[in-house]
Amino acid sequence: MMALLEDLSSKAKAKFPRILLPESSDSRVLEAAQILSSQKIAQIVLFDINSDHSLGIETINRENEDLKAKYAQTLFEIRKHKGVTLEIALEMISNPTVFAMIALHRGDVDGVVTGAITPSQEVLSNALRIIGVSKGSKLVSSLFLMAFDQNHKMYGENMIFSDCAMNINPNSEELVEIAQSAYEAAKLFLKEEPKMAMLSFSTNQSANHSEIDKVKDATDNLKSKLAGAQIIGNIQLDAALDNEVLKIKYPEASFIPPANVLIFPNLDAANIGYKLVQRFSGAKAIGPILQGLAKPVNDLSRGCSVDEIVNTVVITANQCS
Incomplete structure (x- = not known):
């Protein structure tokens, strides 16, 4: 920290x-x-x-x-x-x-x-x-900069969680914008290159649901907008962080965990998620930082x-x- x-x-x-x-x-x-x-x-x-x-x-x-x-x-x-x-x-x-x-x-x-x-x-x-809003943006979102101590940095010392404070249930286009803003923030705040995971309750469409489709569409769109960026989508948290889990759940993925930018599908997941991590690991949560x-x-x-x-x-x- x-x-x-x-x-x-x-x-x-x-x-x-x-x-x-x-x-x-x-x-x-x-x-x-x-x-x-x-x-x-x-x-x-x-x-x-x-x-x-x-x-x-x-x-x-x-x-x-x-x-x-x-x-x-x-x-x-x-x-x-x-x-x-x-x-x-x-x-x-x-x-x-x-x-x-x-x-x-x-x-x-x-x-x-x-x-x-x-x-x-x-x-x-x-x-x-x-x-x-900034040029090219349509919405304001937020992120938390999560910083981990020596005992809890198995997946890295610093991560970005978004959007934890603003948009309740973003649609596919809004998720793309949240992710783009978080990507820019990662380049500004993190020493490492951004590795972004578009989180879901399913990995590689292992289930059928409109919420999964939303994340898949956002991931496809994001990859076309951020060509060359390291992005994986429709992925559960464990697979985004652990290479062994990813190999089992999504063997064809070229992404190498752990991700350091986590994009949550909605505000429920994001707000609960950052607070769980903060409380159980003692991580320092800096934010909400406004973007856009x-x-x-x-x-x-x-x-x-x-x-x-x-x-x-x-x-x-x-x-x-």
Whole structure:
């Protein structure tokens, strides 16, 4: 775990992007901001509401009338087709999450990490409305970076699980998009080449069911889009990880386990799966990390620790271009 985070921290320092932590009234956020600034992992920006932080960290004053007018104008331009007037826009930017997304949209910061005291729905809906999906994407999905200790790395030290937090029952096309985003994330975060498994309750169509057809179609489509990538589909977890099992269940497969990117067929399987692994193996689960947005935004859990905030900023910094 430490090796992975050290590597990602070094990459973040080299990029040194401006990351906004809008929840500057929260003591955990302030503590994380101090750690990140002192280690020079990113240029941390806070919202300055009461001007008494004295942390030596850059702040944006949300009460500045000129800035409010500029941001309201930007929001009006983005949302006028939805009936938002300049007056409504001015009212909307009094919400710190909206203000943060406008700062990101305008390029005043490079990434946003929030959610310690803000509901996920508010973070995600404003990110979608203001930042939108990236070029070529149709949906936003999520992944967890799973890091294993010395006693549990029989299938590798680091893996990606997706989609564990966003899309409840993706169809075949949506599974392809989730997998493509996870593939790009694997290239960004993992040292090893991505080896992707499209998981199912069946291996090599050993049963007939529409859910199996969904995964098979997604796998075929994905292979055509990511020519040359190591992909195996319609596969059970054991066969995706263990070469002996794969030889028995799918002897003609050229894929060599273990996979390091696991794409789950639905949110039930993915959410239960990552939590099972986390609880039983003590794996560190970093996330959910959002993928598919035009600019980096990540949502914290409201029960997050200072370490989790720091780790999420490290990940977000790596997502910045």
